[in-house]
Amino acid sequence: MRRLIERGLALASDTQVVEVGRGRLARSGEILARTVLAQGSPALVVADERTFAAAGAAVTAALAQAGQTLAEPLIFPGQPALYAAREQAETIRQRLASQAAVGVAVGSGTINDLVKLASGQLERPYAVVGTAASMDGYTGFGAPISQNGVKLTLPCPAPAVVIFDLDVAAQAPAAxxxxxxxxxxxxxxxxxxxxxxxxxxxxxxxxxxxxxxxxxxxxxxxxxQALAAGRPDAYQELVSGLILSGLAMQVYxxxxxxxxxxxxxxxxxxxxxxxxxxxxxxxxxxxxxxxxxxxxxxxxxxxxxxxxxxxxxxxxxxxxxxxxxxxxxxxxxxxxxxxxxxxxxxxxxxxxxxxxxxxxxxxxxxxxxxxxxxxxxxxxxxxxxxxxxxxxxxxxxxxxxxxxxxxxxxxxxxxxxxxxxxxxxxxxxxxxxxxxxxxxxxxxxxx
Ligand SMILES: [Zn+2]
CATH class of the missing domain: 1.20.1090.10 (Dehydroquinate synthase-like - alpha domain)
Structure with missing residues (x-):
């Protein structure tokens, strides 16, 4: 799978780095520091209350430890579940713009889509730290957004960096x-x-x-069964499969x-x-x-x-x-x-x-x-x-x-x-x- 991911990365238009494995959260600061944050921009961690607890706090700590400048994290309420609407993307865009920051989305579908859209509008790269193996959109381009009750897929590049810690994925809600x-x-x-x-x-x-x-x-x-039982090692193949699916869309x-x-x-x-x-x-x-x-x-x-x-x-x-x-x-x-x-x-x-x-x-x-x-x-x-x-x-x-x-x-x-x-x-x-x-x-x- 790793060989395939490397092959996909070599051909993909937007995504440059994919890190999947156990213990990746602790290394996330160092990974981000040498990639999307290499120019010295501050990092804006975007999460909701649930994903901040699951991984956002650890990412913030890892970034600080790696000596990165951090903007105040943008944390949406955990309840009711966040949905992908233009207003939310606009909030993120304004924060990124005013702080001259690079977005670090910590979450799954919606958080990633919102940060992807906001970063795309600013023509800035961004990174995502996945918290659940819930869909194949992590490495996809374009963001599906609701507007006036209609679902639109707005064009925007896929993340430059994707980090996936299998221990986090294994602890996500079973659904x-x-x-x-x-x-x-x-x-x-x-x-x-x-x-x-x-x-x-x-x-x-x-x-x-x-x-x-x-x-x-x-x-x-x-x-x-192993996935439903939350066994971290079983997540390697599923997460890789979901990431490869997005890379294939980038290549095609x-x-x-x-x-x-x-x-x-x-x-x-x-x-x-x-x-x-x-x-x-x-x-x-x-x-x-x-x-x-x-x-x-x-x-x-x-x-x-x-x-x-x-x-x-x-x-x-x-x-x-x-x-x-x-x-x-x-x-x-x-x-x-x-x-x-x-x-x-x-x-x-x-x-x-x-x-x-x-x-x-x-x-x-x-x-x-x-x-x-x-x-x-x-x-x-x-x-x-x-x-x-x-x-x-x-x-x-x-x-x-x-x-x-x-x-x-x-x-x-x-x-x-x-x-x-x-x-x-x-x-x-x-x-x-x-x-x-x-x-x-x-x-x-x-x-
Ligand atoms: Zn799908």
């Missing part, structure tokens, strides 16, 4: 590592989606980004290496504010866990079939023209989301000639494609067992959703982004509704 486990499980169906997009000639696989994100996934997901300059259709389930549920009234709010990784299960189950049904010339004839005869597709999108979405889905789907829509080309290629290459997909995917039951052992949700009801709601999300996830996934392939083959029904039929994962 957080379960969330990170869920987020990393997305690389299984998400990778399969990339294989299909590659095979269809829509989006070729970048071998380097692929190797970074995929080579450690199976190992990182191999010891869910896009999110394809880390996400496929399973993430669109999560985004859509987030847009409908699912679980946002909980404290802490329903995590990204928990929604992704259910999305990943839905997609692994969909792939199982997909791979149980074999496309042939009869599918091609039927698909070409039934292929809707664009106006019918747009009407269907507008039935399933409203307002700005509908306009967005129309634009996104238009990007990947092909006419009958284009469809014939795509499907003929799929049919003739099927044996090879099927073999690649089988090597990539896990059986849905196996993933369900692993998620359960990690403490992640394995049933939509656990995140407040009915099976019917999941059914409605399938076509929305297909239309939501221009990214080409198995949902598009199934639609093009005329299999979409049947496969969805099969996934949710009695005897399946959730009935």
């Amino acid at each position: 957080m590592v379960a969330s990170g486990f869920g987020d990393l499980s997305a690389k299984i169906p998400g990778g399969a989606d990339w294989i299909l997009a590659d095979a269809a000639g829509v989006e070729p696989i970048d071998p380097t980004a692929w190797e970074l994100v995929q080579s450690g996934v199976d190992r990182a997901l191999s010891q869910p 300059r896009g999110t394809r290496p880390a996400s496929g259709a399973e993430h669109y389930f999560s985004h859509l549920w987030e847009l409908s504010h699912l679980g946002q009234d909980l404290d802490p709010p329903l995590s990204h990784g928990f929604k992704v866990a259910i999305g990943s299960l839905a997609m692994c189950a969909f792939y199982e049904r997909f791979l149980a079939r074999r496309p042939g010339s009869h599918d091609l004839t039927a698909a070409l005869a039934a292929w809707p023209d664009w106006s019918a597709v747009e009407a269907d999108i507008r039935r399933r979405f409203h307002g700005a989301l509908a306009d967005n889905a129309v634009r996104q789907t238009r990007d990947k829509y092909v006419d009958r000639a284009g469809l014939r080309q795509r499907l003929e290629r799929l049919i003739s290459d099927w044996d090879e494609i099927q073999e690649r997909l089988r090597a990539q995917l896990w059986p849905a039951r196996q993933l369900q067992d692993a998620l359960r052992a990690a403490g992640a949700p394995t049933d939509p009801a656990q995140i407040g959703l009915s099976v019917e709601a999941v059914r409605q999300t399938f076509p929305q996830a297909m239309y939501y982004r221009s990214r080409y996934t198995v949902l598009d392939v199934a639609r093009e083959l005329g299999w979409f509704d049947q496969l969805t029904d099969e996934v949710l039929a009695p005897g399946g994962l959730w009935t």
Whole structure:
């Protein structure tokens, strides 16, 4: 894993140093002093009450011991949970600007996103000291921020330095590592989606980004019980896997290496504010866990079939023209989301000639494609067992959703982004509704 991280760092645009291991907190002052703080700027530690207690105080002490100048730490309340809003980023930006400081985010998702955005606006590098293995956004660029009830991903560089102490990660609340486990499980169906997009000639696989994100996934997901039990050594692979996922996105300059259709389930549920009234709010990784299960189950049904010339004839005869597709999108979405889905789907829509080309290629290459997909995917039951052992949700009801709601999300996830996934392939083959029904039929994962 270390070799892969070094490889990712050599190619990544923003991140220069990644330190993962036990006892890293005590060394954080020295690490920061020779990297982001080497020019002599004061450090502004940004945390909330919980993450300051977990690691912020130790980072502050380590910085002082390393002889660094410290601005007064900026500590947000621990309760209710901080959310990523522009006002909060603005508070951080002002503090960084007035003190001419370099930000040291101590926390996980939200704290990192806020400091990332504020530092990006000032065009200053920053560092993050992770406190939980809860998601793969540590080394990602861009910050998802809420504004007027809509989620936007604002462009900003990834951190220059990432420090992760495994003893801290192991002591984080159990739900957080379960969330990170869920987020990393997305690389299984998400990778399969990339294989299909590659095979269809829509989006070729970048071998380097692929190797970074995929080579450690199976190992990182191999010891869910040890993670749930808080054994620090078990965290090495999971934390490395999450960090590699972000590095792969930096190398690829896009999110394809880390996400496929399973993430669109999560985004859509987030847009409908699912679980946002909980404290802490329903995590990204928990929604992704259910999305990943839905997609692994969909792939199982997909791979149980074999496309042939009869599918091609039927698909070409039934292929809707664009106006019918747009009407269907507008039935399933409203307002700005509908306009967005129309634009996104238009990007990947092909006419009958284009469809014939795509499907003929799929049919003739099927044996090879099927073999690649089988090597990539896990059986849905196996993933369900692993998620359960990690403490992640394995049933939509656990995140407040009915099976019917999941059914409605399938076509929305297909239309939501221009990214080409198995949902598009199934639609093009005329299999979409049947496969969805099969996934949710009695005897399946959730009935
Ligand atoms: Zn994710």
